[in-house]
Amino acid sequence: xxxxxxxxxxxxxxxxxxxxxxxxxxxxxxxxxxxxxxxxxxxxxxxxxxxxxxxxxxxxxxxxxxxxxxxxxxxxxxxxxxxxxxxxxxxxxxxxxxxxxxxxxxxxxxxxxxxxxxxxxxxxxxxxxxxxxxxxxxxxxxxxxxxxxxxxxxxxxxxxxxxxxxxxxxxxxxxxxxxxxxxxxxxxxxxxxxxxxxxxxxxxxxxxxxxxxxxxxxxxxxxxxxxxxxxxxxxxxxxxxxxxxxxxxxxxxxxxxxxxxxxxxxxxxxxxxxxx
Amino acid sequence: xxxxxxxxxxxxxxxxxxxxxxxxxxxxxxxxxxxxxxxxxxxxxxxxxxxxxxxxxxxxxxxxxxxxxxxxxxxxxxxxxxxxxxxxxxxxxxxxxxxxxxxxxxxxxxxxxxxxxxxxxxxxxxxxxxxxxxxxxxxxxxxxxxxxxxxxxxxxxxxxxxxxxxxxxxxxxxxxxxxxxxxxxxxxxxxxxxxxxxxxxxxxxxxxxxxxxxxxxxxxxxxxxxxxxxxxxxxxxxxxxxxxxxxxxxxxxxxxxxxxxxxxxxxxxxxxxxxxxxxxxxxxxxxxxx
Numbered sequence: 001x002x003x004x005x006x007x008x009x010x011x012x013x014x015x016x017x018x019x020x021x022x023x024x025x026x027x028x029x030x031x032x033x034x035x036x037x038x039x040x041x042x043x044x045x046x047x048x049x050x051x052x053x054x055x056x057x058x059x060x061x062x063x064x065x066x067x068x069x070x071x072x073x074x075x076x077x078x079x080x081x082x083x084x085x086x087x088x089x090x091x092x093x094x095x096x097x098x099x100x101x102x103x104x105x106x107x108x109x110x111x112x113x114x115x116x117x118x119x120x121x122x123x124x125x126x127x128x129x130x131x132x133x134x135x136x137x138x139x140x141x142x143x144x145x146x147x148x149x150x151x152x153x154x155x156x157x158x159x160x161x162x163x164x165x166x167x168x169x170x171x172x173x174x175x176x177x178x179x180x181x182x183x184x185x186x187x188x189x190x191x192x193x194x195x196x197x198x199x200x201x202x203x204x205x206x207x208x209x210x211x212x213x214x215x216x217x218x219x220x221x222x223x224x225x226x227x228x229x230x231x232x233x234x235x236x237x238x239x240x241x242x243x244x245x246x247x248x249x250x251x252x253x254x255x256x257x258x259x260x261x262x263x264x265x266x267x268x269x270x271x272x273x274x275x276x
Numbered sequence: 277x278x279x280x281x282x283x284x285x286x287x288x289x290x291x292x293x294x295x296x297x298x299x300x301x302x303x304x305x306x307x308x309x310x311x312x313x314x315x316x317x318x319x320x321x322x323x324x325x326x327x328x329x330x331x332x333x334x335x336x337x338x339x340x341x342x343x344x345x346x347x348x349x350x351x352x353x354x355x356x357x358x359x360x361x362x363x364x365x366x367x368x369x370x371x372x373x374x375x376x377x378x379x380x381x382x383x384x385x386x387x388x389x390x391x392x393x394x395x396x397x398x399x400x401x402x403x404x405x406x407x408x409x410x411x412x413x414x415x416x417x418x419x420x421x422x423x424x425x426x427x428x429x430x431x432x433x434x435x436x437x438x439x440x441x442x443x444x445x446x447x448x449x450x451x452x453x454x455x456x457x458x459x460x461x462x463x464x465x466x467x468x469x470x471x472x473x474x475x476x477x478x479x480x481x482x483x484x485x486x487x488x489x490x491x492x493x494x495x496x497x498x499x500x501x502x503x504x505x506x507x508x509x510x511x512x513x514x515x516x517x518x519x520x521x522x523x524x525x526x527x528x529x530x531x532x533x534x535x536x537x538x539x540x541x542x543x544x545x546x547x548x549x550x551x552x553x554x555x556x557x558x559x560x561x562x563x564x565x566x
Contacts, residue, residue, distance in 0.1 A: 006373075013372040020366065021383035024443070028386055030410070031398050043408040046417070093293035096286035108294065110561055115301045117553035119501050121522040122546040123304035125311060125529050125539055130304075149300040156293060210391040212504035213522075217530065227504070230393040234400075234508035241401060241408070248394040259389035260382050266445075267452045270494060272560050275449050275487050 028252070035059070035245035042241040058246035066229070068247065075225035075251075077140050078215070079208035082147035083155075083201055089148070090155040091197070097156075098163035099171075109160065113272060116153040120213045131218060138220045146218065147208045154207070155200055158269045162196025199265040202258060209255050226251040305546075312539035319533045331540035340516045341541075344524040347431055348548070351520055352499045354435040355442060356492055362439075363446030363491065364484065368476070370447070371454045381451075388444040392504040399437045400426060400509045430510045430518035437505055442498075446491045453487035454480065486559075493556035500549050521545050 022029075034042050036054045062068050097105045127146065128137070136142030166189070174188045212227040219228050230251055233244045259266075267275055312331050316324045335341050370381060387395065403409045404425040412422035425433040457480065465475050503522050506512055512519035512527065519527070525545060529538025 010373050010375070013369065014374040014376070017369050017372070017374045017380045018376070020369065021380040024440070025383040025386050027395070027398055027403065027440070028390065030402060031394075034402065045408070045413055047410065047413055089292050089296065092289035096289040100282050100286040102283065102286065106561070108290065110557060112293070112297055113560065114553060114557060115297050117497055117549055117556070118301060118305070119522065119542075119545045119549045121501060121503075121525045122308055122542040122549075124525065125535055125542065126304040126307035128530065129307075129535075149296060152293060152297060206389060210389070212392040213501065216393075216504055216507065217526070227391050227393050230391065230397060231504065231508050233397055234393075244397060244401060248398060252390050252394055255389045255391070256386060259385070263381070263385055263448060266388075267449055270445070271449060271490050275453055275490055 028256075031245045032249050033245075034242055035249045037242050037245075039239035039242045042245070043239065058242045059250070062243050062247045062250075066232075066247075068229075068250065071224055071226050071229035072250065074140060074223050075209055075227075078143045078147060078223075078225050079205045081140070081144040082151065082208050083204040085144060085148045086152050086155045086204060087159075087197065087201060090152060090159055094156050094159035094163055098160055098166070099168065109157065112153045112156055116150070120150070124217060128217065137218060138222050138224075140223045142218055143215060143223065143225070146214045147211060150211075150214070151204050151207055154269055154272075155204055157272050158200040158203065158265070159196060161268060162199070163193065165196075166192045199262065200269070202262045203265045203269040206255055206259055206262065308539045308542050308546075311535050312543050314536045316535040316539075317533055318535060327536070331536045332543075335537060335540045335544070340519065340524060343516045344519045344521050347516075347518065348500065348520040348522075350431060351435055351438070351502060352496055354432075355439045355499055356495060358435070358439040359442045359446040359495065360488060360491060362443050363450045364481075364488070366443070366447045367450035367454050368480065370451055384447055385444045387441050388448075390441065392441065393508055395441055396437055396505040396508045399433075399440070404433055426510050427514060430514065434502075434505055434509060434518055437509070438499065438502055442495055445495070449491050450484060450487055453484055457483050489559060490556075493552060493559065496552045497549065497556065500545070500552070521548070 033049070035058055036056070037048070037052050038055055038057070041048060041052045097109065131137045131142050136145070170188060170192075171184060174184050179188065209225075210227065212231075215225050215227045216231060219225070230244075230247060233240060233247070313326060313328060314324050315327045315330070366384065370377065370384070374380065401409065403411050406412050406422045406424040406427075409422075411425070415422045423429075461479060462475060465479060470478070501522050502520060503526065506518055506520065506523045507526075510518045512523045516524075521541065522545065525538050525541035528534050528541055532538075
């Protein structure tokens with residue numbers, strides 16, 4: 001009896017959860033479907049859901065007309081570049097704070113976090129003017145610098161919480177066994193630190209890929225990443241739904257896939273360890 | 277264990293990060309405050325001069341400012357209301373025994389990974405467009421007049437779009453928190469005859485209060501700076517009906533070239549964000565000691 005009730009309950013919850021999940025996912029699904037339609041079918045009334053002539057023509061059109069892959073490449077360079085540069089600066093910092101904590105470590109961490117609270121619009125004008133004067137406007141270098149700095153607090157914090165979980169006794173044991181500092185780093189610490197570094201990298205590539213304040217304000221045609229390129233569809237000419245969908249699908253697909261792998265890190269990274 | 281030697285090594289290892297962030301914070305911040313005290317227009321170079329608090333007075337006396345301030349608060353409040361209530365309900369639903377839980381989780385979390393310009397344009401064109409959007413099709417199918425969302429309810433529409441993007445974040449964090457709930461406590465309450473609603477009110481909700489606070493504070497920081505969604509959907513209009521503080525400063529400084537006035541707006545935005553930040557920092561700081 002109890003078993004039957006709980007199965008019935010499970011069916012009910014399953015239906016409800018799937019309905020809500022599909023409803024939330026629907027706009028993305030609809031975008032992906034529309035990207036395979038012709039422009040005429042994309043606005044047909046009533047809309048066709050699955051039974052239309054599937055075509056890849058939008059993907060080729062988007063590439064031919066607007067050199068899509070240059071913007072895609074800009075996104076790759078900017079998000080990976082800023083993340084790697086950020087890691088290079090943050091790893092030593094997080095490392096020393098986790099293993100050689102001083103009296104002020106906590107204050108330094110909190111202060112770094114506070115820089116993240118600065119609204120971007122509060123510093124937009126000086127950054128814009130400085131970039132204009134030194135020729136960094138509309139360059140990938142400029143965006144790499146800005147995105148490195150705005151994500152640096154998150155990178156330091158994430159690494160810190162991961163490094164903190166590496167037990168210090170292991171280092172002492174290795175030292176007792178006569179391991180040199182070099183061996184200690186290569187054979188003991190690095191293997192333990194790699195998963196944390198990889199998770200940090202993943203989350204920050206995602207954040208940098210989707211960043212849409214600085215990328216929109218500091219770039220024009222030349223070094224615009226996908227966020228800014230897609231924004232150019234806001235002033236459309238003629239029929240464009242299918243092409244917008246194709247461009248959008250290509251822009252979000254890689255990150256959607258990366259993102260699904262990083263659900264756990266997302267919580268840790270964006271709550272600064274406040275929710276585990 | 278820390279020796280004098282390792283301490284100084286540690287200091288050297290931290291310093292690049294600290295110096296860079298210090299430069300990033302102090303230089304632009306000082307410049308923004310400085311510019312906000314000047315009459316400074318990019319179209320009239322060489323006419324900059326100190327005007328004291330005039331920019332602030334003009335900014336506060338501008339009716340657009342009050343609208344933008346109210347819009348900012350309505351936008352933040354509206355999105356928070358939807359995402360927190362929706363997030364709690366969704367987290368509870370996803371915590372139940374269901375088939376294919378992993379897949380449902382993936383579907384729910386997906387909008388968070390969609391870049392803001394894509395989600396705003398997809399909603400604007402393929403859903404909210406009064407002629408060919410899906411909502412219009414739906415209205416026609418049931419015999420109603422299509423509604424022009426972005427013209428007649430621009431702010432509400434933007435709230436909807438932004439809430440769709442942030443609901444996954446709230447859900448994911450609240451789900452993480454719910455899963456750490458002690459199931460024995462729940463079973464004991466059930467045994468004692470507590471109804472589902474009582475269990476939710478007296479056990480689940482108090483357990484979630486901390487996670488809810490974190491969600492509210494972190495989202496507020498990001499929501500105060502909503503920009504791309506406004507830029508590609510309404511351009512802040514009609515008029516200033518969907519202009520928030522961030523967008524107003526952008527219009528002032530980069531479209532009207534009024535650096536002084538824009539900077540004054542930027543300083544106001546910083547003050548607003550700081551009020552929230554203080555609470556958030558306290559919560560996270562407490563956690564650091566534990």
